[in-house]
Amino acid sequence: MFKHIVQVDDIYYHLKKAQEYRISQVLALEAKLKNSEEAKGKHFQAMSVAYKHNQENLQVIAKLRKENQELQASHKxxxxxxxxxxxxxxxxxxxxxxxxxxxxxKKSRDSAIL
Structure with missing residues (x-):
């Protein structure tokens, strides 16, 4: 009977440790997911800023092309x-x-005649 109780206690102990391990894994995965979502958010923000800068650059390029065309026409x-x-x-x-x-x-002819 005592051996049976010890075995149950061992099983309970191992189950408890396994449960704690699984809980720690779940918490680690949740933290990883949260970090991943934060990284996605930061990536999205960076992409938004890059898109905005790209649009600004395209506007500057269009303006410079127009000025260049005007200068070429003026130069022409x-x-x-x-x-x-x-x-x-x-x-x-x-x-x-x-x-x-x-x-x-005429002067040459006139002088030749004289």
Missing amino acids: NEVNEIQASHKSKVKQLCLLHKEELKSME
Whole structure:
């Protein structure tokens, strides 16, 4: 009878230890789950901030592209104006040079006749 009582006490002790171990495992899993949920929350917050920064960067890029296009158009207009001005000046110089050549030829003919 005494041996039977000891065995029951041993079984009760082992069951109690197993129960405590399972409880500690459940508590550890709950803590792990809580940490996981906190990590998910932090990850979601980080992703939200990253998305917001990405949107801001896209807006800045769009603004810079627009400014770049405007500057390119302005530069193209300036280049066209300068080219047109140079063309006009070159034509004027060519006409002036032709007139000078004609004048010099006429003087040369006149002096050859004399």
